[in-house]
Amino acid sequence: MPTPAEPKPANPFLTARICKSFPSAERAFSLDLEFSAAPGFTILFGASGSGKTTLLDCVAGLATPDSGRIAVGERVLFDTNTHDANTHGANTRMDVPVAKRGVGYVLQDLALFPHLTVEQNTEYGLAHLPRSARKQQAAAMLHEFRIDHLRQQRPAEISGGERQRVALARALVTDPCALLLDEPLAALDAASKAKIIDDLRRWNQAHRIPILYVTHSREEVLALGERVLVMEQGRIIAQGTPHEVLRAPLQETVAQLAGFENIFDATVKSVHEDRGTMICRVMMCRAMTCHVPGSEAGSGVLLETPLIRAEAGSPLRVGIRAGDILLAIAKPRGLSARNVIAGRLVSLERRDMIIAARVNCGVEMEVYLTLAARDALQLVEGLEVWLVIKTHSCHLMRR
Amino acid sequence: MSINWPAFLITIELAMVVSAILLVVGLPLAYWIAFSRRRWKFLVEAIVALPIVLPPTVLGFYLLVALGSQSPLGRWWQSLTGHTLAFTFPGLVIGSILYSLPFAVQPFTASFSSVDRKLLAASATLGASPLRTFFRVVVPLSLPGLVTGVVLAFAHTMGEFGVVLMIGGNIPGVTRTVSIDIYDQVQASNYAAANATALLLLVFCFAVLTVVYGLNRRTPNPATHNQRLWTMGPIK
Numbered sequence: 001m002p003t004p005a006e007p008k009p010a011n012p013f014l015t016a017r018i019c020k021s022f023p024s025a026e027r028a029f030s031l032d033l034e035f036s037a038a039p040g041f042t043i044l045f046g047a048s049g050s051g052k053t054t055l056l057d058c059v060a061g062l063a064t065p066d067s068g069r070i071a072v073g074e075r076v077l078f079d080t081n082t083h084d085a086n087t088h089g090a091n092t093r094m095d096v097p098v099a100k101r102g103v104g105y106v107l108q109d110l111a112l113f114p115h116l117t118v119e120q121n122t123e124y125g126l127a128h129l130p131r132s133a134r135k136q137q138a139a140a141m142l143h144e145f146r147i148d149h150l151r152q153q154r155p156a157e158i159s160g161g162e163r164q165r166v167a168l169a170r171a172l173v174t175d176p177c178a179l180l181l182d183e184p185l186a187a188l189d190a191a192s193k194a195k196i197i198d199d200l201r202r203w204n205q206a207h208r209i210p211i212l213y214v215t216h217s218r219e220e221v222l223a224l225g226e227r228v229l230v231m232e233q234g235r236i237i238a239q240g241t242p243h244e245v246l247r248a249p250l251q252e253t254v255a256q257l258a259g260f261e262n263i264f265d266a267t268v269k270s271v272h273e274d275r276g277t278m279i280c281r282v283m284m285c286r287a288m289t290c291h292v293p294g295s296e297a298g299s300g301v302l303l304e305t306p307l308i309r310a311e312a313g314s315p316l317r318v319g320i321r322a323g324d325i326l327l328a329i330a331k332p333r334g335l336s337a338r339n340v341i342a343g344r345l346v347s348l349e350r351r352d353m354i355i356a357a358r359v360n361c362g363v364e365m366e367v368y369l370t371l372a373a374r375d376a377l378q379l380v381e382g383l384e385v386w387l388v389i390k391t392h393s394c395h396l397m398r399r
Numbered sequence: 400m401s402i403n404w405p406a407f408l409i410t411i412e413l414a415m416v417v418s419a420i421l422l423v424v425g426l427p428l429a430y431w432i433a434f435s436r437r438r439w440k441f442l443v444e445a446i447v448a449l450p451i452v453l454p455p456t457v458l459g460f461y462l463l464v465a466l467g468s469q470s471p472l473g474r475w476w477q478s479l480t481g482h483t484l485a486f487t488f489p490g491l492v493i494g495s496i497l498y499s500l501p502f503a504v505q506p507f508t509a510s511f512s513s514v515d516r517k518l519l520a521a522s523a524t525l526g527a528s529p530l531r532t533f534f535r536v537v538v539p540l541s542l543p544g545l546v547t548g549v550v551l552a553f554a555h556t557m558g559e560f561g562v563v564l565m566i567g568g569n570i571p572g573v574t575r576t577v578s579i580d581i582y583d584q585v586q587a588s589n590y591a592a593a594n595a596t597a598l599l600l601l602v603f604c605f606a607v608l609t610v611v612y613g614l615n616r617r618t619p620n621p622a623t624h625n626q627r628l629w630t631m632g633p634i635k
Contacts, residue, residue: 060520060524061523061524062520062523062524097523098520098523098524099523099524099525099526099527099528100526101524102526103524104524105520105521105524107517107520107521109517111515111517111518111520111521112521113518113521113522113535113536114518114540115539115540124522124525124527124535125525125526125527127526127527127531128526170525171524171525174525174526
């Protein structure tokens with residue numbers, strides 16, 4: 001940075017309470033949420049259509065909530081209910097125009113100006129500064145995001161990753177009071193993604209403003225997240241650290257988003273408080289990829305799971321990640337894992353650099369293996385195998 | 400060759416004045432049509448398009464009434480200048496502006512509408528006022544459409560006949576334009592003179608249109624790349 005960020009008021013939290021409904025014949029949708037985002041990354045995580053972009057639009061001022069309040073620190077950007085002493089308690093509506101909000105926003109498809117060069121794009125938000133200051137700040141920002149060699153190029157002439165960097169530089173050079181990023185890295189390969197995330201992290205350590213980061217990628221959540229808000233149908237259904245939200249989901253929607261390949265209906269068979277575990281009978285496959293129709297009661301497989309507050313007979317749902325299951329070609333002994341289940345290999349399917357194996361052990365489970373593991377174990381369809389699942393790899397959810 | 404040069408000069412002067420005014424008037428009007436979310440917008444669009452379908456005599460007749468000494472506008476002009484608007488060059492300009500309005504406004508509107516709304520949103524979040532967004536983003540990205548609109552208005556004014564005849568009359572050196580001159584020559588059986596003027600007009604208009612379409616071909620509109628409609632109103 002050319003000039004170190006001026007000292008800002010301590011802890012400029014972004015606080016928002018937003019109600020907005022879209023009456024529509026086919027698909028009514030409403031946004032109804034309240035949150036507060038500390039300086040640093042706050043991830044908005046959710047399926048498409050859950051209202052993430054609308055939320056960002058409301059904060060940026062591109063969409064107007066029906067009611068609510070949006071503020072960064074003491075600075076109110078929007079308020080439908082200002083009780084101002086000057087207006088003798090009358091309700092006045094406060095709505096700072098987009099251009100005056102000072103909120104940086106990197107839109108989903110970046111929206112770089114196609115007729116301007118990288119340098120002109122970066123200088124666009126600095127129109128209030130004299131020309132020399134403008135040039136200098138833009139140059140410093142381009143340098144920080146390692147795109148100074150592209151300054152004379154137009155957006156159509158540079159790569160996708162470079163365009164992402166330009167969009168970030170263009171938003172950050174204005175020294176925004178908050179930053180909104182709408183899936184800024186969605187179109188990138190893992191390597192360029194990691195580099196940009198590093199640069200963004202470095203920038204954020206120097207500036208510490210609230211950053212709302214929309215994504216539906218788990219890796220991005222884990223790489224960036226200090227805090228995650230999980231959204232569904234316009235509401236925040238869970239929040240916490242990535243670890244809390246992704247590792248111990250309480251609700252199935254979260255589990256599906258968090259990448260549980262195996263989700264089954266289960267009932268509690270017995271509770272062992274002394275051991276801190278329960279035995280659950282897993283009966284029915286719930287994963288969409290499973291082709292086995294629901295087995296009749298009595299079949300299925302028993303799993304030892306962590307203890308939760310439940311009684312024998314309680315209906316639950318169990319989620320197990322395909323990457324958390326071990327596969328053995330002989331019955332393993334001397335393991336700490338409590339679940340060693342016999343089954344038969346139904347199919348092996350290569351997906352990019354992993355092998356997705358389907359194993360029928362009363363229910364059908366998906367297991368991820370490496371290519372090397374497949375070759376070393378000489379796996380073929382029909383082979384008898386054992387699945388090893390740790391107790392704490394079984395995630396329980398309410399049904 | 401007996402080309403009526405005064406008529407030709409008057410026509411070019413008229414066309415230049417009219418297209419210049421239409422550029423100034425048409426830009427905000429087209430901007431409003433392209434970005435407004437008013438429910439009655441369609442009414443304005445219909446009114447703007449009216450001269451395309453209306454017989455010039457109808458337009459000319461009502462203009463004559465509106466500009467004549469019986470109307471408030473006519474009286475105001477008369478108190479200002481001492482004569483009526485009808486049968487004068489300014490009257491001709493007013494008539495031509497209305498008559499050529501859709502030929503300027505419609506290409507303007509189309510090119511404004513094709514500018515990606517996300518660019519306008521991005522511009523606003525970067526602190527740009529609507530005016531700055533208009534001149535830094537909207538205008539550069541719709542330049543081919545703006546050139547097309549101005550040139551079409553120019554060419555259309557060059558060739559108009561009915562409205563000119565109705566409100567301008569046929570006063571040599573004041574309101575006699577090329578198309579009326581050609582008509583006169585034909586009426587007088589001066590086919591050689593009519594042909595000379597007509598040919599000149601034909602070549603001129605063809606040259607203008609060739610330049611415009613040539614320009615449009617060479618500059619593909621960047622705004623229409625990766626175009627996405629975005630249901631959002633104008634940026635505050």
